[in-house]
Amino acid sequence: MPSTCVVGLQWGDEAKGKIVDLLSDTHDFVVRYNGGANAGHTIVWGDKTFKLSLLPTGVLKSTVQSVIGNGLVVYPPRFLEEVDQLLAAGVTVGSNLLLSDHAHVIFPYHMEEERLAETGGTGTIGTTGRGIGPCYQDKVGRRNGIRVGELLRPDHLRERLRQVVPYKNRFLAAIAQDSPHTPKPFDPEALADEYLAYAERIRPFVTDTTRVLHNGLAQGKKILFEAAQGSLLDVDHGTYPYVTSSSSLPSGIWSGSGVPARSLDRIIGVVKAYTTRVGRGPCPTELHDETGERIRKIGREFGTVTGRPRRVGWFDAVAVRYTAALAGVDAITIMLLDVLSGLPELQLCTGYRLDGQVVDYFPSDAYLLERCEPIYETLPGWSEDITTCRTLADLPAAARRYVDRIGELVGKPVAVVSVGPDRAQSILVKPD
Numbered sequence: 001m002p003s004t005c006v007v008g009l010q011w012g013d014e015a016k017g018k019i020v021d022l023l024s025d026t027h028d029f030v031v032r033y034n035g036g037a038n039a040g041h042t043i044v045w046g047d048k049t050f051k052l053s054l055l056p057t058g059v060l061k062s063t064v065q066s067v068i069g070n071g072l073v074v075y076p077p078r079f080l081e082e083v084d085q086l087l088a089a090g091v092t093v094g095s096n097l098l099l100s101d102h103a104h105v106i107f108p109y110h111m112e113e114e115r116l117a118e119t120g121g122t123g124t125i126g127t128t129g130r131g132i133g134p135c136y137q138d139k140v141g142r143r144n145g146i147r148v149g150e151l152l153r154p155d156h157l158r159e160r161l162r163q164v165v166p167y168k169n170r171f172l173a174a175i176a177q178d179s180p181h182t183p184k185p186f187d188p189e190a191l192a193d194e195y196l197a198y199a200e201r202i203r204p205f206v207t208d209t210t211r212v213l214h215n216g217l218a219q220g221k222k223i224l225f226e227a228a229q230g231s232l233l234d235v236d237h238g239t240y241p242y243v244t245s246s247s248s249l250p251s252g253i254w255s256g257s258g259v260p261a262r263s264l265d266r267i268i269g270v271v272k273a274y275t276t277r278v279g280r281g282p283c284p285t286e287l288h289d290e291t292g293e294r295i296r297k298i299g300r301e302f303g304t305v306t307g308r309p310r311r312v313g314w315f316d317a318v319a320v321r322y323t324a325a326l327a328g329v330d331a332i333t334i335m336l337l338d339v340l341s342g343l344p345e346l347q348l349c350t351g352y353r354l355d356g357q358v359v360d361y362f363p364s365d366a367y368l369l370e371r372c373e374p375i376y377e378t379l380p381g382w383s384e385d386i387t388t389c390r391t392l393a394d395l396p397a398a399a400r401r402y403v404d405r406i407g408e409l410v411g412k413p414v415a416v417v418s419v420g421p422d423r424a425q426s427i428l429v430k431p432d
Contacts, residue, residue: 002222002265005250008230009269009323011277012248013303013310015335016270017041018418020057020226022426023268027224029065029216030058031209033256034246035228036073036106036135038128040303042421048089055082055097056226062092065216067209070102071246071256073135074148076198099202100209101149105195109168109186110134116172116179127279128303136245144168148206151199154192161188161195210258217263225253225264231323232364239366242281249327268415269329271320273337273402275313278303282369285313285349299339314376316349317409322362324412331415334403338419343381346402350409351375379405387420392427 004023008014021043024030032054040053043060050060054074058064068074079099086093110131118127127133138145144164150157165188172183213223229248232238237249246252254261274295277283286292292312295301301310324332340346351360352372363369382396389395395403395417407414417427 002217002220003225003259003263004223004266004268005225005227005253005264006268006270007227007250007327007329008248009232009271009320009327009329009332010230010275010316011232011281011283012228012230013040013276013278013301014230014270014272015041015418016226017043017052017057018335018421018423018426019268019270019333019416020224021060022416022423023224024058024061024064026222027058027064028221029067029213029223030056031067031069031213031223031225031257031259032056032228033069033071033225034248034252035244036130036132037075037078038130038132038229038244050085050089052082054078055086058224058226059086059093059097060091062096064096065212066097067213067257068097068099068103069209069257070100071252072100073104073106073132073139074099075106075130076151076195076202080198080201094204097205098207098209098212099148099205101147101152101206102208102210103148104135104139105146105148105151106131106135107146107191107195108184109165109172110138112172112184112186113168113175116175116181116183119179119181133245148202151195152203152206154196157196157199158189158192161192164188165191213257213259217259223259223263225250225257225259227252231269231327232319234326237326237364239281239364239369242279242366249323267327267329269320269324269327269332269412270335271315271332271406271410272335273315273340273406274299275316275319276301276310277313278308278310282366282372283311283313284319284352284369284372284374285316286311287313291343294343295339299336314347314349314374315406316374317406318349318352318360318362320410322364324410329412331413332407332410333416333418334406334414335418337399337403337417338385338387338425340381340402341386341399342383345381346379347376348379348405348409349374350377377405387425389419390424390427392417392429395427
């Protein structure tokens, strides 16, 4: 079975892109199967740094086929912006990048809906404002969803927008009653003109990616699946309603790419050496002190997509043990260990206290999780710079103990330890 999945086991931003980059050398395809331009990842490639939110990490390698699967929602201007960014940097982008004709299209009215809803009086979720959720709502609602392939049929697209846009204008006016903002009206002909111009540029990338992947499997090709966001943001198993609108666990591969689960051979879970979260929702180990601010500053914990400061906390082994089981991971990778250098002591959350009772399970219901108090185990920190370490033996004893303890608490072997952003700053752990 030739397929591997790299999945984040926290609330996203786990530095999955680096692991995908390391593994892409031994795979023929790199596939995104969920989310949209709300899933930022930063990739250091030689002396250049790329911030991508929609294109797969593998697009930096012309020898790898990068695929945006049917499970994504795509904003064409962002797609083209990222392609242009890479072309300007001398990266080859052409037949090595494919976009599913079944992926759904984000329109400006999706972003307007999100803007009005997030400023209304019915409560907010803390979204990225990229129109992801409303587009997925249209997808499952069926009547108003428009897929990428439809952009390539001008008369059809105009007719569809003439049907959809008047409804959207009425809907936006209705939800604006709870918002301080005046809704922006949209013109179907102007939108059609705008998106048909995008269509001509994206046309060379659009194809039936499910068929391409099935043909690849039949030829013995190796596929690397790149999950967006993190497992705790999964729409079904995350901290609902403060989640994303897609399946960010490996379970989303089948529906989001068309590749059946039986083709998956290996699942690698990615975690930070601490915890971060963006937006609203419970985060039991969150730090509101100088230590949290120090980690945020050294770790550059600001959203790749939004620039928002991330909430920072100690490593939550209860949460990661839960997602490691959900994802069925074979091993974990620990990222940004170097960020913790210089702290005199570190804490690991090993359990919760919920309404006075000690629990060792993760209540994914946000209402219950908000009431959980973390139970900590304290470990000594280290003062040494570990960015030049290349083996576990190179690590200070305290850092090695911290890594080992995370593996013990999660119940999974540690495969990689990252001690810096560069590819070379990776400790590949050999199994005993």
